[in-house]
Amino acid sequence: MPPKISLKKLDRRGGLFEGVKSNIHTLALGVKYLVDPQRSTLLYPKEYIEHRPGYRGFIIFIKDKCISCAACARICPSAAMKMVRVTEIDPKHPDKPRQKQYPVINYQRCIFCGFCVDVCPTEALYHVPFHDIVYENLADMFLSLEMFQVEPQRPATSEGLPVVYEVDEIKGLVKRRKS
Amino acid sequence: MTSGGLEAGGQIPGFIVKKIEKEVYEIFIGPQHPGSGHMRIIVRLDGDIIVEADPDIGYVHRTMEKLSEVREWLKPIPLLERMTIIDACNVTLPYVNALEKLMDKKPSTRASYLRVLLCEINRVASHLYGMGIFGVFIGHSTMYMWAFGDREVFLELAEALTGARLTHTYPIPGGVRRDMPQELPGMARRAVRYMRRRLEEYRKIFVDNPVIVKRLSGVGVISKSRAVELGIVGPNLRASGVKYDVRIAEPYEVYGELDFEIPVFEEGDALARTWVRVEEIKQSLNIIEQAVNWLETHKGEPVIAKEDFDKLPKLHKEVYEREGRVKFVPAHATMKIPAGKAVARGEMGRGEIFYYVESDGGITPYRVRVVTPSARNAIVFKHVVPGHTLMDLPAIYGSIDYFPPESDR
Amino acid sequence: MILDPILYLIAYPPLWQVLILGFLGSLAVAMVAIWFERKAAARVQRRIGPYWASPALGGFLNIIADMVRYVLQQLIIPGTVDRLTFYVAPIAAFIVSILPVIFIPLSSRPEFWPVASMDYSLLIALALSTLPPLLIIAAGWSSNNKFAVIGSMRESYVITAYELVAVVSILSASAATLTFNLVHIVDAQQPFKWLIILNPIAFLAAVLAVLMSTSAFPFEIPESEHEVVAGPYTEYSGALYAFNMGGAYVRRFVYALIIALVFLGGWAPYVPGPGPITGYVIPSIIVVLKALIIVLFISFLRAVYGRYRLDQALGAAWRLAIPLAIVGFGWSLLLAYIGVFH
Numbered sequence: 046m047p048p049k050i051s052l053k054k055l056d057r058r059g060g061l062f063e064g065v066k067s068n069i070h071t072l073a074l075g076v077k078y079l080v081d082p083q084r085s086t087l088l089y090p091k092e093y094i095e096h097r098p099g100y101r102g103f104i105i106f107i108k109d110k111c112i113s114c115a116a117c118a119r120i121c122p123s124a125a126m127k128m129v130r131v132t133e134i135d136p137k138h139p140d141k142p143r144q145k146q147y148p149v150i151n152y153q154r155c156i157f158c159g160f161c162v163d164v165c166p167t168e169a170l171y172h173v174p175f176h177d178i179v180y181e182n183l184a185d186m187f188l189s190l191e192m193f194q195v196e197p198q199r200p201a202t203s204e205g206l207p208v209v210y211e212v213d214e215i216k217g218l219v220k221r222r223k224s
Numbered sequence: 225m226t227s228g229g230l231e232a233g234g235q236i237p238g239f240i241v242k243k244i245e246k247e248v249y250e251i252f253i254g255p256q257h258p259g260s261g262h263m264r265i266i267v268r269l270d271g272d273i274i275v276e277a278d279p280d281i282g283y284v285h286r287t288m289e290k291l292s293e294v295r296e297w298l299k300p301i302p303l304l305e306r307m308t309i310i311d312a313c314n315v316t317l318p319y320v321n322a323l324e325k326l327m328d329k330k331p332s333t334r335a336s337y338l339r340v341l342l343c344e345i346n347r348v349a350s351h352l353y354g355m356g357i358f359g360v361f362i363g364h365s366t367m368y369m370w371a372f373g374d375r376e377v378f379l380e381l382a383e384a385l386t387g388a389r390l391t392h393t394y395p396i397p398g399g400v401r402r403d404m405p406q407e408l409p410g411m412a413r414r415a416v417r418y419m420r421r422r423l424e425e426y427r428k429i430f431v432d433n434p435v436i437v438k439r440l441s442g443v444g445v446i447s448k449s450r451a452v453e454l455g456i457v458g459p460n461l462r463a464s465g466v467k468y469d470v471r472i473a474e475p476y477e478v479y480g481e482l483d484f485e486i487p488v489f490e491e492g493d494a495l496a497r498t499w500v501r502v503e504e505i506k507q508s509l510n511i512i513e514q515a516v517n518w519l520e521t522h523k524g525e526p527v528i529a530k531e532d533f534d535k536l537p538k539l540h541k542e543v544y545e546r547e548g549r550v551k552f553v554p555a556h557a558t559m560k561i562p563a564g565k566a567v568a569r570g571e572m573g574r575g576e577i578f579y580y581v582e583s584d585g586g587i588t589p590y591r592v593r594v595v596t597p598s599a600r601n602a603i604v605f606k607h608v609v610p611g612h613t614l615m616d617l618p619a620i621y622g623s624i625d626y627f628p629p630e631s632d633r
Numbered sequence: 634m635i636l637d638p639i640l641y642l643i644a645y646p647p648l649w650q651v652l653i654l655g656f657l658g659s660l661a662v663a664m665v666a667i668w669f670e671r672k673a674a675a676r677v678q679r680r681i682g683p684y685w686a687s688p689a690l691g692g693f694l695n696i697i698a699d700m701v702r703y704v705l706q707q708l709i710i711p712g713t714v715d716r717l718t719f720y721v722a723p724i725a726a727f728i729v730s731i732l733p734v735i736f737i738p739l740s741s742r743p744e745f746w747p748v749a750s751m752d753y754s755l756l757i758a759l760a761l762s763t764l765p766p767l768l769i770i771a772a773g774w775s776s777n778n779k780f781a782v783i784g785s786m787r788e789s790y791v792i793t794a795y796e797l798v799a800v801v802s803i804l805s806a807s808a809a810t811l812t813f814n815l816v817h818i819v820d821a822q823q824p825f826k827w828l829i830i831l832n833p834i835a836f837l838a839a840v841l842a843v844l845m846s847t848s849a850f851p852f853e854i855p856e857s858e859h860e861v862v863a864g865p866y867t868e869y870s871g872a873l874y875a876f877n878m879g880g881a882y883v884r885r886f887v888y889a890l891i892i893a894l895v896f897l898g899g900w901a902p903y904v905p906g907p908g909p910i911t912g913y914v915i916p917s918i919i920v921v922l923k924a925l926i927i928v929l930f931i932s933f934l935r936a937v938y939g940r941y942r943l944d945q946a947l948g949a950a951w952r953l954a955i956p957l958a959i960v961g962f963g964w965s966l967l968l969a970y971i972g973v974f975h
């Protein structure tokens with residue numbers, strides 16, 4: 046069935062009776078929530094959300110898989126990813142150092158669009174499902190090649206408990222502790 | 225320039241010299257004002273009546289159109305969605321449609337349904353955002369909190385679908401970036417049922433609240449002919465009795481096959497504009513249900529165009545099978561699009577958005593022109609606000625759901 | 634003894650009333666009201682509200698922390714203000730807001746409330762409670778800020794609307810009980826002949842007047858944030874702002890005390906006995922609790938209502954509240970004619 050236009054009219058009932066009735070409805074609903082609040086607040090440092098897999102968070106680099114194609118740096122819409130040149134020594138040929146290129150990321154610019162992860166032909170980049178990390182100064186947000194390869198520690202995990210949010214039919218978002 | 229020049233009617237370039245009138249009280253609402261948003265409204269008052277309102281927009285102009293010209297074809301998508309971050313899929317979909325027209329590519333039906341699903345999730349979230357801001361503008365903080373809390377439900381759906389709460393960057397030429405996860409249909413159905421119940425409560429506490437009804441009815445009335453003359457769009461237009469919605473005037477994606485209604489009211493006042501949004505949320509919920517049902521029963525088709533999918537390397541297909549994630553090929557970064565011009569439009573939460581994209585065959589667009597709904601609704605400040613009292617200004621501002629970043633681009 | 638007059642001056646009961654009940658009591662009530670307002674609004678809005686400062690107390694210490702912050706905050710005085718008025722108005726408004734407390738008895742024992750048991754206590758308390766808005770207008774005017782001036786103008790409009798309602802509806806108690814003495818008014822209502830039951834119309838009008846006079850929702854018009862920033866208080870910061878804000882809560886509390894005495898039967902059904910405990914502490918607690926219920930109800934309204942437009946509020950006052958108040962007054966005359974209280 047195709048969409049159609051439907052003409053509606055505002056329901057303009059006036060009168061004292063209607064006024065009193067809608068006032069009572071309003072107050073009653075307020076009291077209902079006053080007595081039985083259905084909260085979904087996250088008590089942040091004491092709790093943190095454990096996102097679903099597939100959440101586009103911080104990006105981690107697996108150096109061994111990288112073929113230095115630079116596709117990730119080229120597709121990055123905010124020029125957050127750059128290739129750096131490093132000299133590597135292959136254990137098999139220790140006398141012949143090789144020049145290789147690897148990506149590094151600048152989290153001052155990254156918008157977590159995930160283009161780099163999706164374009165990498167060898168799956169050398171992956172998302173971790175969070176991005177609540179604090180840097181103490183701007184320079185730290187420019188990750189070095191070494192830092193880019195380790196999964197960062199979420200600050201909330203040290204004192205908080207993981208929770209997940211579920212959509213509930215009656216209460217909307219419901220917070221559940223994960224054991 | 226000497227002061228003599230000014231007296232003689234001379235002007236400093238870029239400045240407007242105005243005589244100060246004695247009876248008129250001029251106040252500058254914004255840009256640092258709790259009720260202005262990223263804009264300034266210069267209001268001239270005679271007593272409590274506004275005699276002139278001058279919207280001063282452009283505080284969040286980010287040269288999006290120009291920036292798009294120096295970015296490869298795919299990269300404007302995450303850029304453009306930052307115009308209306310709360311309505312990210314709707315705002316980028318016409319751009320992607322325009323690219324598809326240039327490339328002569330058709331998305332798979334499954335991708336179309338997924339796009340519509342996300343668009344409607346966005347529309348609900350965007351309307352809830354608008355209603356929340358509207359609520360707090362007229363002093364109803366509970367509406368604000370409720371709308372923002374319930375918007376979170378739909379952001380949760382969007383996050384499950386795309387991996388990001390707001391900046392989904394979901395549609396790409398030829399399809400979408402991810403398939404629907406297993407648990408989404410159940411989540412969506414529960415969210416739809418929840419929201420239907422909540423709309424009833426919104427009615428009780430806000431839309432039918434005697435204080436609010438009193439405050440809104442008869443305020444900011446835009447008649448049908450006036451609405452057409454001003455060229456306003458979206459729910460504001462439909463609240464004035466004009467039967468126009470891009471989804472029905474020029475159906476894109478699969479909107480032509482879905483069963484839903486376009487609510488139209490005739491009163492044209494702030495209350496009618498609020499009701500249009502409430503009714504549209506109901507219709508969007510219907511569409512979400514239909515889309516989810518279709519997606520669940522029609523599995524198997526890839527979420528990008530068939531010919532593209534077949535060309536993907538083995539690893540890419542494996543990832544798609546495993547995670548439902550469509551990987552790009554490196555050629556995407558530097559793809560060329562045949563020379564030509566294309567226009568596309570779509571219905572955002574706030575109204576019609578229009579794109580004109582021109583390609584000269586290179587790796588970046590030659591020109592991207594965007595006309596956003598808020599840019600067209602801004603005119604309401606100038607022409608509808610005068611004649612109302614100062615306290616009506618937030619009511620009108622909130623009811624047209626004006627969003628400065630969207631209009632400033 | 635030479636010390637006696639000095640001692641009398643220090644221990645002068647009205648002074649105590651202002652110092653202990655007036656200042657500390659109103660401060661405590663204002664804190665509870667602010668806390669409740671934030672907590673209740675949070676519950677209705679499905680949030681938690683103040684929490685982290687003291688999770689066990691429901692975040693109550695947060696209010697104290699806020700007060701400390703206000704007091705220690707830098708006081709920014711814009712260069713263009715009318716300095717004397719700018720400083721004096723909020724402080725004077727706060728003090729004048731507390732003054733009516735001297736004339737509000739919390740017990741019928743004259744040894745504890747010599748001033749309050751005078752024969753015109755209701756009239757004087759009412760008269761004093763109408764003063765602070767003038768000082769608020771002065772505060773706004775002295776700020777030399779367009780938003781503040783508009784806010785002050787609104788305040789002055791609203792005064793014209795609620796003043797009559799407040800006076801007529803509260804004086805309807807006098808019409809029924811044939812006295813201006815608050816102690817006698819309360820005694821007449823003993824034990825359960827409360828005026829809220831006998832004359833709910835006047836009570837409704839009185840509550841409407843309180844809502845308007847203390848700019849509570851749905852009449853939060855003078856400081857309506859989205860047009861006039863903070864209305865008369867736009868240029869205020871730090872401790873002076875705290876005086877302004879606290880003043881509104883104190884006025885609300887004072888009105889609530891008057892209403893508790895006049896409509897909710899004061900310390901009835903309790904009859905104060907001799908001695909400080911039975912004659913002073915218990916009746917005051919009863920009255921303050923009754924007043925607190927009204928204050929908390931007013932706070933709760935913030936969570937469910939938006940605000941009226943200025944002209945609608947004035948219209949509501951002139952078309953609805955004033956007729957209500959007059960009908961309530963007539964009803965009281967009828968009660969007096971029948972002789973319910975005598």
Ligand code: SF4
Pocket residue numbers: 104120121122123124125126150154155156157158159160161162
């Ligand atoms: S996620 Fe997007 S912005 Fe961030 S590095 Fe990857 S491509 Fe660049």
Ligand code: SF4
Pocket residue numbers: 110111112113114115116117118147148164165166167168169170
């Ligand atoms: S796209 Fe992947 S393989 Fe290519 S350089 Fe980047 S990380 Fe390495």
